[in-house]
Amino acid sequence: MVDKLDIQQEVCDRTIEYCATAIVPDGFTFRFTTFDNFSACSDISELVCALEEQEAEGTVENPCGGTLTCPVLIDAVRLIGTARFHINVGDLTPIEAGTRIGQRTCTLCSDVAVPVNQVIQSVCQTDTCQETCFDTIGGFAFAPQVITDACGRQIVTVRGGLFIGFNGC
Numbered sequence: 001m002v003d004k005l006d007i008q009q010e011v012c013d014r015t016i017e018y019c020a021t022a023i024v025p026d027g028f029t030f031r032f033t034t035f036d037n038f039s040a041c042s043d044i045s046e047l048v049c050a051l052e053e054q055e056a057e058g059t060v061e062n063p064c065g066g067t068l069t070c071p072v073l074i075d076a077v078r079l080i081g082t083a084r085f086h087i088n089v090g091d092l093t094p095i096e097a098g099t100r101i102g103q104r105t106c107t108l109c110s111d112v113a114v115p116v117n118q119v120i121q122s123v124c125q126t127d128t129c130q131e132t133c134f135d136t137i138g139g140f141a142f143a144p145q146v147i148t149d150a151c152g153r154q155i156v157t158v159r160g161g162l163f164i165g166f167n168g169c
Contacts (some may be wrong), residue, residue, distance in 0.1 A: 006037065013118040015119075017161035018085045020110035024092065024154040030108055032090040032144050037107055038086045040141060040160055047116055048079040049133040051126065051169075062135040078128055079123040083114045087158055089144055108156055129169035137165040 026031045058072035092106040122136060141160030148154055 010120065012120050014120050014166070015161050015162040016083045016114060016116055016164060017157050017159065018083075018087075018112050018159065020085060020087045020112040021157045022108050022110040022155065023089050023153060024108060026153075027095050028092045028106075029095065029116050029157055030092060030146060030154050031089050032146070035141070035143075037088070037090055037105060038141065040139065041086045042139070042162060043084040044136065044162075047079055047083060047134070048131040049082055049120075049129050050078050051129045052078050052119075053125070054122075056122075073125060075125050076119045077092075077123060077133060077166065078117065079120045079134060079164065080117050081160070082114075083116055085112050085114065085160075086110075086140045087112075087160075089156070089158055097121045110156075110158065120164055123169055126169050132168075133167050133169055135165045135167055138163040142149070 052075065054074055054076045056074050059067050059069050062068045083169040087110045088117075090108050092108055092154055109151050123129075137144055138159065139162050141158065144156050144158045146156050
């Protein structure tokens with residue numbers, strides 16, 4: 001009987017990251033000062049969990065001294081599919097203002113689809129894993145980066161993502 005088995009396996013990745021880029025439309029300038037004018041919506045309806053049998057390396061203490069290493073089969077819970085993000089950021093200011101409609105300021109918008117194929121958990125071998133074995137537990141975003149291209153247009157890039165929690169199989 002083995003009291004403790006130390007298993008070396010693939011590292012779990014519990015974040016889904018996006019990088020969204022948008023060109024500021026002609027006639028407008030972009031300004032970002034705070035996250036007050038920032039929103040990001042995500043659609044994770046196309047993500048599912050799937051089991052993948054993997055061989056890991058297990059290490060136990062040898063009762064005769066030292067350690068023993070042996071192959072161990074485990075199930076990796078893999079999150080696969082596409083996560084979609086819709087981002088609104090900053091203030092768009094017209095070079096010469098026309099008639100304004102509505103109370104909200106105009107923001108720059110970007111949409112991005114992120115392919116996902118990553119291990120989020122390893123479990124002892126099991127027959128099935130529910131398709132929605134995960135949940136989002138938070139999100140993050142970095143301040144946008146702005147560059148001006150050779151044509152004088154502002155190009156805005158926003159990076160962020162989601163933190164994923166494992167609910168179990």
